[in-house]
Amino acid sequence: MSLTPWRGFLTRALYRNRSLPHARYLQLATIRNDGKPANRTVVFRGFLEESDRLQFVTDARSEKAQQIAHQPWGEICWYFPKTREQFRISGNLILVREKHPENSLxxxxxxxxxxxxxxxxQQFAWPHPGAPRAEAEAFSPPLPSPSEPLSNFCLLLLEPQQVDFLELRGEPQNRYIYRLEGAHRTWVVQTVNP
Amino acid sequence: MSLTPWRGFLTRALYRNRSLPHARYLQLATIRNDGKPANRTVVFRGFLEESDRLQFVTDARSEKAQQIAHQPWGEICWYFPKTREQFRISGNLILVREKHPENSLxxxxxxxxxxxxxxxxQQFAWPHPGAPRAEAEAFSPPLPSPSEPLSNFCLLLLEPQQVDFLELRGEPQNRYIYRLEGAHRTWVVQTVNP
Incomplete structure (x- = not known):
């Protein structure tokens, strides 16, 4: 059982918003090579086993993968429409490519x-994302093997260092900031003004 | 009538998603003073008259306002659940404070x-956002005048320089990138791979 204090709130939000497929969509901000922000929707793929790392998937050819190689830090903003809750989670981004050194990853x-x-x-066998539009047939490649990832397929992990949790339904709204602190990297929470 | 080519698609998305109040919510990424990204939900308040500038409101005391003073560039990610469309819009951020030099703003x-x-x-009369939680009564200040903004109230404008529009419903998905180009700053569109 996880001792991470904010995990229960996130699990509850996922449960209460489970009727909305887009409740698993969230927005990931990263930094472009010129220092400007980038922001796009990604799909939450669950937590990595026995950890607080959030899982996503991405294409090694995407701008996102290049940005993360350059600056491995991101912030997600995750809004749950039904319960009117927002989680802003920032931390290290770990891109797990084909040749990653850690076997468990x-x-x-x-x-x-x-x-x-x-x-x-199949989308990982599509033509280069962001390149000038290819012919229609390029988007109907043979189905890749379900057991062997294509080489450009990446697992993307976000390892939270701070969680800013806002409940808009409160009167007034409730806001909590969780931070990893101290030599033992334990979660400390502070109740703040919304 | 606007000649901006992406405006029609955004107007259509707002119309088709009008039954969802949260279709007017989007995520704004900015840069923290340490160069890391920040990301939060903001509410779209319409376009500034006779312009393509998107309007939001914010509090001069918020981290967002401080970040924008330091790096006036942002990227919004706006996902429309009903029609499965995403608009990523990046550009200059203009914070209109109490003493802004331009009268029209x-x-x-x-x-x-x-x-x-x-x-x-009333939220603009609440205690300092992000500070340790104040007593409950601090959140019931007298109602501010509806005709005279509180001094910490800011209008926030995003002046688009690039729009990355993705239609997830296409087979394959359709993606268009609009950029302001050339001496006359005209919108140029490129059809790209999703």
Whole structure:
């Protein structure tokens, strides 16, 4: 059982918003090479086993992957429409590519691939994202193997260092900031004004 | 009538998603003073008259206002759940404070204040956002005047320089990148791979 204090609130939000498929969509901000921010929607793929690391998938050819190689820090903003809660989570971004040195993360990458739908897997065989639009047939490649990830498939992990949790439904709204602090990196919470 | 080519798609998305109040919520990424990204939900308050500038409101005491003073560039990510469209819009951020030098923007700030609900205006009289939680009574200040903005009330404008528009419903998905280019700053569109 996790001792991370904010995990229970996030689990509850996911549960209470489970009727909305887009409650698993959130926005990830990263830094472009010129120092400006980038921001896009990503899909939450669950927590990495026995950790607080959030899982996403991405394409090694995407701008996002390049930005993370340059500045491995991000902040997600996750708004739950039904319960009117917002989680802003910032921390280290870990891109798990084909040749990642940690075996346990390579295994997690393989599992993430296997758990995708055929349609989601096929997108990794599409032409280079962001390049001038290719012909229609380039988007109907053979289905990739469900057991062997394509080389450009990446697992992306966010390792939280701070969580800013806002409940808009409060009167007034409630806001809590969780930070990893001290030599033992324990979670400390502060109740703040919204 | 606007000649901006992406405006029609955004107007259509707002219309088709009008039954969802949170379709007017979007995520704004800015840069913290340490160069890391920040990301939070903001509410779209319409376009500034006769312009493509998106309007938001914020508190001069917020971290966001401080970040923008330091790096006046941002990127919003706006996902429309019903139609499955995403707009990523980056550009200059203009913070219109109480003493802004441009009269027309001060007038827009006044209008934005007047168009808020009483509850939304009252939040600008709440204790300092992000400070340790104040006593409950501090959140029930007298209602501010609906005609005279509080000094910490800011209008925030985003002046788009690039728009990355993704239609997830396409088969394959459709993605268009609009950029302001050339001496006359005209919008140029490129169709790219999703």
């Amino acid at each position: 390579l295994k997690a990458r393989l599992m993430a691939w296997q758990q995708l739908s055929d349609a989601a897997r | 001060l007038k827009a700030r006044l209008m934005a204040w007047q168009q808020l609900s009483d509850a939304a205006r």
